Amino acid sequence: MTTATLEREAQSRLAAYGVRFTRGRRAVVLALAEAQGPRTVAELAEVLGPSVPVSSLYRTLTVLEESGVVVPHYGTRGLTRYELAEWATGHHHHLVCIECGTVDDLEIPEGLEQRVEAVVEELADDQGFEPAGHSLEIEGRCRSCH
Amino acid sequence: MTTATLEREAQSRLAAYGVRFTRGRRAVVLALAEAQGPRTVAELAEVLGPSVPVSSLYRTLTVLEESGVVVPHYGTRGLTRYELAEWATGHHHHLVCIECGTVDDLEIPEGLEQRVEAVVEELADDQGFEPAGHSLEIEGRCRSCH
DNA sequence: CTCAATAACGATACTCATTCTCATTCAGTA
DNA sequence: TACTGAATGAGAATGAGTATCGTTATTGAG
Numbered sequence A, B: 001m002t003t004a005t006l007e008r009e010a011q012s013r014l015a016a017y018g019v020r021f022t023r024g025r026r027a028v029v030l031a032l033a034e035a036q037g038p039r040t041v042a043e044l045a046e047v048l049g050p051s052v053p054v055s056s057l058y059r060t061l062t063v064l065e066e067s068g069v070v071v072p073h074y075g076t077r078g079l080t081r082y083e084l085a086e087w088a089t090g091h092h093h094h095l096v097c098i099e100c101g102t103v104d105d106l107e108i109p110e111g112l113e114q115r116v117e118a119v120v121e122e123l124a125d126d127q128g129f130e131p132a133g134h135s136l137e138i139e140g141r142c143r144s145c146h
Numbered sequence C: 001c002t003c004a005a006t007a008a009c010g011a012t013a014c015t016c017a018t019t020c021t022c023a024t025t026c027a028g029t030a
Numbered sequence D: 001t002a003c004t005g006a007a008t009g010a011g012a013a014t015g016a017g018t019a020t021c022g023t024t025a026t027t028g029a030g
Helices: A003-017 A023-032 A039-049 A053-064 A111-129 B002-015 B023-034 B041-051 B055-065 B112-126
Strands: A068-075 A079-084 A094-099 A101-105 A133-140 B070-075 B079-084 B093-097 B101-105 B133-140
Touching: A003 A053, A003 B070, A023 A039, A023 A053, A023 A068, A023 A079, A039 A053, A039 B055, A053 A068, A053 A079, A068 A101, A101 B133, A111 A133, A111 B112, A111 B133, A133 B112, B002 B023, B002 B055, B023 B041, B023 B055, B023 B079, B041 B055, B055 B079, B070 B101, B112 B133
Parallel strands: A094 A133, B093 B133
Antiparallel strands: A068 A079, A068 B070, A094 A101, A133 B133, B070 B079, B093 B101
């Protein structure tokens, strides 16, 4: 997805939610687009510098989450990470490093994804609930920690 | 697994780690054995009452985690939940309620689990890392929130 | 273009889960 | 029973995240 398309889509979602696509919100969306996985507020603050103060960063991420532009991720101790929603990144899973705690996106080939979805569907049938989503986290060692 | 077996195994793991299996630690292990899914400190404190003060509860859970008796779970906003490790509960996955945030254990039939593991293995081959574990979280609505 | 009206912002105070500290108590051993 | 290190409990400290509130920026009406 191009940056222009990403911005157009993000703006459209924010508009549907009834808020503006401001400079600060654009900066956060673009920073997340650069990232290879979910990012903490601290990591984003590092990238963005003082142009987006921390208090605004928290509020911006809340707005972006509520309008469906980003989704939160809670895979590591005590920290909330954010990433662009699947309409922007495509469906993917995560590799959580058991050594350093970083989280990387993990592209999953279509065939494998279909098999995961089939399992989720069968589980849903078994247990009598309707699944709204799923996530497969794989714990291992990232390239830096090998 | 019977309570006696659970206690024996827990004691053995704590001994291997070089610490004692005290009254407070036993109480926490038994409380987690009663639970149907990962529990927060607040939830455990509610069940245990004042016999295990909160500061001890945190420390106890840390010791139990380091000795391999319990594992942490970070699936919901801002809260760490703990559950007995898989040697006690067997391998399982989680249903995270998108309504109320509770997390329930989800037993997965052997056949389905094998298919999940096959996918994880293939992903590992593709990406060139060795997986240490995996978790499949299904987001949906729990029975209370239907 | 100017002026409200309202959305967004930024600094700071605050909350609350979790961790740390330290004095006290307990369990195991001589 | 007395000694020694482990374990405990109460409360202080930390830090991520939230709420508040005065200021600034954007939008739309005239």
